[in-house]
Amino acid sequence: MSLSMTSSVSLQVRDLHFSYPDQPALADGWSASIGEGVTLLYGDTGSGKSTLLRVLAGMQQASAGQLHAAGVALDAEPEAYRRQVFFCEPASEAFDQLSVRACTDLLGAGDAGFDPAEWQRLVEAFSLAPHLEKQMFMLSTGSRRKVGLAAALASGRPVVLLDDPVGALDARSIHGLWRAIERRIAQPGRAVVVASSERITEVPLAACIELPLG
Numbered sequence: 001m002s003l004s005m006t007s008s009v010s011l012q013v014r015d016l017h018f019s020y021p022d023q024p025a026l027a028d029g030w031s032a033s034i035g036e037g038v039t040l041l042y043g044d045t046g047s048g049k050s051t052l053l054r055v056l057a058g059m060q061q062a063s064a065g066q067l068h069a070a071g072v073a074l075d076a077e078p079e080a081y082r083r084q085v086f087f088c089e090p091a092s093e094a095f096d097q098l099s100v101r102a103c104t105d106l107l108g109a110g111d112a113g114f115d116p117a118e119w120q121r122l123v124e125a126f127s128l129a130p131h132l133e134k135q136m137f138m139l140s141t142g143s144r145r146k147v148g149l150a151a152a153l154a155s156g157r158p159v160v161l162l163d164d165p166v167g168a169l170d171a172r173s174i175h176g177l178w179r180a181i182e183r184r185i186a187q188p189g190r191a192v193v194v195a196s197s198e199r200i201t202e203v204p205l206a207a208c209i210e211l212p213l214g
């Protein structure tokens with residue numbers, strides 16, 4: 001089912017509720033229209049950034065509310081919804097036995113808009129070239145994160161969710177990350193949600209969502 005909405009809205013959140021058992025709600029009737037460009041999901045440690053990204057990715061179920069990504073409803077078409085959104089858990093061990101190349105292939109599977117040239121630029125910017133044939137478990141925490149970030153920023157999916165993307169990155173890679181985000185948002189119809197406990201000054205923000213949600 002498609003939603004009638006302006007094409008600039010990439011992610012529509014309506015009346016979303018989420019709480020872990022016996023804990024205060026992280027979202028209690030949250031609505032938002034996330035459009036093109038960079039949206040900062042800003043909040044302190046433990047304010048719910050990672051959880052809300054998982055909910056937006058369609059990987060963690062909210063107790064109520066509706067989500068649409070690029071006009072596709074999560075409840076009506078969950079697989080199609082997830083194909084609109086790129087989200088890779090930074091600490092995931094799911095890819096441990098795969099090589100960096102195989103992991104990237106998996107993250108880009110079914111993504112007709114995946115941009116190999118952009119991925120190669122990120123491999124250079126993140127100094128990943130010597131690691132491409134290594135298995136993921138052999139990589140440092142920072143390099144593992146770079147593999148996910150390179151796949152995210154080369155992805156053709158309209159919505160990309162990044163959880164604390166600068167965490168564990170060296171200065172050169174951080175520079176490469178922001179330049180790649182700039183290239184991405186220069187293209188129409190692309191939204192990047194960055195969850196962070198730091199303000200962002202490196203790229204212009206389309207919007208900022210502050211946690212806890214009011």
Ligand SMILES: Nc1ncnc2c1ncn2[C@@H]1O[C@H](COP(=O)(O)OP(=O)(O)OP(=O)(O)O)[C@@H](O)[C@H]1O
Nearest residue numbers: 020021023043044045046047048049050051052197
């Ligand atoms: N699986 C879980 N079960 C129960 N509570 C959880 C679970 N995961 C997270 N929490 C709690 O939910 C709250 C939000 O956690 P979350 O990891 O989403 O916050 P965050 O803003 O991403 O934090 P950080 O900046 O440290 O990554 C915290 O109080 C956390 O302890």
